[in-house]
Amino acid sequence: MGGSALKKKILLVDDETSFCALLKLNLEGRGPFQVLTTSNPHAVVKLAKENQPDLILLDILMPEMDGMTVAVNLKGNKDTEDIPIAFLTALADEEEVRNLKCRTGDKYILSKLGTNEELVISINEILSAKSSGKTYQCE
Amino acid sequence: MKLTKQNSNVINEVSELGKQNAELKNAKVYPGMSGKEVAKSNQAADGLRANESRYKTLLDAVTDCIYTAEIVNRRPGKITIISNCSSATGYMPEEYLAHPDLLYEMVHEEDRYDTDKQVQNLIATGSCNPIEHRIIHKDGSVKWVKKTLVPQYDEDGVLVAYDGLISDITRQKETESRLIQSQTISSLGVLSAGVAHEIKNPLAIILQGIELLEFSLSKEGVNDVLAMMKDAVFRASRITKDLLTFSRENTPALEEIDLAQVINETLSLVDHIFNLKQIKIVRNFSLDLPKVKVDSNQMKQVFINLLTNAAEAMTEGGTITITADSSQNIHKKKIVRIVIIDTGCGISKEDKQRAFDPFYTTKKKSGGTGLGLSVVKGIIEKHKGDIKIESELGKGASVIIELPYYENKIKQEVTDGR
Numbered sequence: 138m139g140g141s142a143l144k145k146k147i148l149l150v151d152d153e154t155s156f157c158a159l160l161k162l163n164l165e166g167r168g169p170f171q172v173l174t175t176s177n178p179h180a181v182v183k184l185a186k187e188n189q190p191d192l193i194l195l196d197i198l199m200p201e202m203d204g205m206t207v208a209v210n211l212k213g214n215k216d217t218e219d220i221p222i223a224f225l226t227a228l229a230d231e232e233e234v235r236n237l238k239c240r241t242g243d244k245y246i247l248s249k250l251g252t253n254e255e256l257v258i259s260i261n262e263i264l265s266a267k268s269s270g271k272t273y274q275c276e
Numbered sequence: 277m278k279l280t281k282q283n284s285n286v287i288n289e290v291s292e293l294g295k296q297n298a299e300l301k302n303a304k305v306y307p308g309m310s311g312k313e314v315a316k317s318n319q320a321a322d323g324l325r326a327n328e329s330r331y332k333t334l335l336d337a338v339t340d341c342i343y344t345a346e347i348v349n350r351r352p353g354k355i356t357i358i359s360n361c362s363s364a365t366g367y368m369p370e371e372y373l374a375h376p377d378l379l380y381e382m383v384h385e386e387d388r389y390d391t392d393k394q395v396q397n398l399i400a401t402g403s404c405n406p407i408e409h410r411i412i413h414k415d416g417s418v419k420w421v422k423k424t425l426v427p428q429y430d431e432d433g434v435l436v437a438y439d440g441l442i443s444d445i446t447r448q449k450e451t452e453s454r455l456i457q458s459q460t461i462s463s464l465g466v467l468s469a470g471v472a473h474e475i476k477n478p479l480a481i482i483l484q485g486i487e488l489l490e491f492s493l494s495k496e497g498v499n500d501v502l503a504m505m506k507d508a509v510f511r512a513s514r515i516t517k518d519l520l521t522f523s524r525e526n527t528p529a530l531e532e533i534d535l536a537q538v539i540n541e542t543l544s545l546v547d548h549i550f551n552l553k554q555i556k557i558v559r560n561f562s563l564d565l566p567k568v569k570v571d572s573n574q575m576k577q578v579f580i581n582l583l584t585n586a587a588e589a590m591t592e593g594g595t596i597t598i599t600a601d602s603s604q605n606i607h608k609k610k611i612v613r614i615v616i617i618d619t620g621c622g623i624s625k626e627d628k629q630r631a632f633d634p635f636y637t638t639k640k641k642s643g644g645t646g647l648g649l650s651v652v653k654g655i656i657e658k659h660k661g662d663i664k665i666e667s668e669l670g671k672g673a674s675v676i677i678e679l680p681y682y683e684n685k686i687k688q689e690v691t692d693g694r
Contacts (some may be wrong), residue, residue, distance in 0.1 A: 153477055159484035227476035249480035250513045253487050258324050 144171040145264055150207065151225070152176050152199040163253045168261070178202035182210050185217040188229070191264055194225045205273040221267050223247050223259070250272070341365060341442040343372070344381070344428070347435055350399050351556040355379060356437070364421060364444040366414025384410035384418065391423065398425050398438055408445060454657075472516035479516070483509045518647040528571035528658050535575070535612060535679070536561040536600055542579040543598075549584060554593035562601035566681040568612050574655045581648045582616050582675050589620025589673065602681060605662070611678040618674075620658050623667040631665055 147170050151157050157174035157214035164170045178199050185193060193211065204224055211217045217271055223245035246260050341361040346353035354376045358369045365382055372378050383391050387409035397404040406424040413419045421442045428437040486509065490502045536559075543557060550557060586596050597617045605611045621625030623631065627638055632653045656663045660680055666675035 153481060156477070156481045156484060159481065159488055162483055163487050163491065166488075227480050250476060250483060250510075253484075 139235055144169045144172075145260075146190040147172045147260070148173045148181070148186060148188065148193045149225075150176075150181050150193065150199075150204070151177060151196040151214055152178075152201070153196075154223075164257070164260075167253060167256050170260075178204075178222070181207050182217060185211060185220055186214065190220060191267070192260060193220055193222045194260075195222055197224050197226045198241050221245070221263055223263055225249055225256075283559065285597050314480045338441075339372050341440075341446070343440045343442075344437055345379070345440065346437045346657060347545045350435075352395050352399075352438075361442070361677075364419065364442055365411060376683050382411045382413075384412060386410070394423065394425060395438075398427055399435065402427050402435060408449075415427050419444060420446045469617050472519040475516050476513065479509050481515055518651075528574055528655070530569045530571060530659075532569050533572050534565070534616065535570070536565055536569075539579055539598060539600065539614070542576045542583065545576070546580060546587070549587050550596070553587055553590060555587055555590055556593075556595045558595060558597040560597060560599040564602070565600055566602050566612060568681045570659055571655075574658075578652045578655050578677070579616075581652050585617035585648065586616060586620060586673070586675075589618055590623070591621070594619035611661075612681045612683055614677040614679075616677075618670065619672045622669045622671045623665065624669045625671050628665055628667055632663075633680075671680075 145168075147164065149157055149172055150159060151160075151174070154176050157176060161172040161174050164172050173184065173188055175178065175181060178201055181193070181195075194202040195207055199207075204226075208222050208224075211220065211222060227248050227249045245259070245263055247256060325396075338360060341358070341364045343358035343361070344356050355372050358372045361372060362368055367378060367382070375381075380388070380391070390407055390409055394404050394407050404425055406422055408420060408422050410418050411421055422445050424441040424443075426439045426441075427435050430436045456613060483506065486502050486506050490499060490506075493499070493502075517619065539559070539561075543559075549555075557621060583596065590596075595618075597615075599613075599615045601613055603611055603613050632649050633646075653663055656677060656679070662678045664676050665673060
């Protein structure tokens with residue numbers, strides 16, 4: 138598994154298990170990504186701590202715990218506080234994104250209903266912003 | 277409503293005065309009367325004059341149309357008195373007196389049964405309930421009126437005439453109809469928001485599935501099918517997005533702004549569409565356009581919708597003229613009026629009537645959801661404004677927006693052409 142070291146590790150959190158499974162296959166097929174998935178928001182901090190992903194893709198509306206709370210928990214833990222978080226949401230129209238930005242500060246917000254090509258571009262931009270120490274401005 | 281109630285009271289009082297006058301008229305002075313009898317008769321004459329003066333004052337105070345119609349052989353006869361009829365009906369008193377059937381003929385054809393029944397009830401039982409019905413105003417427009425009838429009896433208790441009161445309730449009817457529509461839209465909105473959110477997640481799963489198949493199968497025929505499926509997902513996604521916009525009960529974040537600037541900013545957003553379709557834009561903004569208190573984002577949404585609609589109606593180029601000036605509306609309120617005129621295909625009468633109805637679209641094939649103009653209307657109404665469409669098929673369309681304004685004025689350069 139020599140290539141896996143080059144692969145960027147993404148932790149995908151979504152209560153829809155089918156969505157997790159399909160997006161994992163799509164992302165891994167389209168880029169140098171290794172995607173871990175979970176539909177249990179309570180397990181996110183532990184998984185992030187153990188796997189140290191390069192990025193966490195986080196659903197917002199989840200029945201057991203909403204994505205905002207998960208993000209607060211991640212930022213509140215010294216082992217996970219530096220991992221960039223992008224909210225991947227089905228909400229994402231312009232106004233909702235504006236409202237979410239008000240609530241989440243500079244977090245990234247990506248649409249579940251965009252194409253994977255667009256998603257991969259956004260993910261790469263976030264990852265390169267992280268490695269260069271810049272802040273990626275998500276539209 | 278208050279005025280109508282007040283007018284009903286007046287008509288009852290007028291009727292009572294009529295009875296008193298009939299009694300007073302019987303008290304006359306004859307030769308050989310005693311001094312006491314003459315004094316009593318003179319007193320009666322004074323009373324008659326006072327009552328007549330009061331009668332006239334009361335009639336003048338009434339803003340609605342009042343008339344008296346005779347009853348002959350238990351059937352309505354000619355009109356003997358009519359006043360204040362021109363504002364509600366457009367006709368002058370002399371027109372009613374010259375054409376006794378006019379009062380009947382002006383009633384909307386579909387409502388004549390109800391108005392006939394009202395008079396028949398009055399004749400048969402001596403009373404009848406007020407009714408609301410439509411009339412055709414002299415200018416050809418349809419007006420709603422409320423008609424109240426009060427019986428008049430002679431000294432023997434025989435029904436000889438009736439007084440009628442016609443109140444113009446067109447505005448009240450329009451408000452009622454708008455309220456019913458907005459209540460329907462509101463409940464529809466709550467439902468739509470829930471449905472839209474629930475639909476988006478399964479759509480995201482379908483989209484991921486399609487993209488995975490595209491990626492792994494990569495066969496020409498299959499990819500065509502998958503592309504069609506993907507288009508359908510994006511269309512459904514667009515509908516849910518429009519539904520969410522439509523259902524939002526956002527209170528506008530009001531700020532005093534220059535509407536001309538908002539229009540210019542919006543034009544720059546949709547500029548590419550006009551360039552592509554070779555559409556010329558003419559801006560005709562008043563130099564002293566007053567500021568309006570509006571939510572600029574919501575207004576941009578309004579203009580984007582209207583401008584793209586106009587562009588879609590123009591298949592072979594043309595001109596969109598946008599005018600902005602200040603004026604007074606029919607209720608004498610100060611308004612800024614924005615008119616967007618296109619030279620496109622125009623709108624049929626039926627489409628015009630339903631243009632603001634949610635989910636009504638003539639652009640289903642090109643992915644229209646029928647919510648754009650509903651959203652626009654909702655925004656304008658939240659700003660206490662008005663919007664209407666004037667158009668004929670084949671002759672372009674004008675969308676007229678009226679928004680209330682405040683006194684501070686700003687300077688705006690006039691820019692013509694592009």
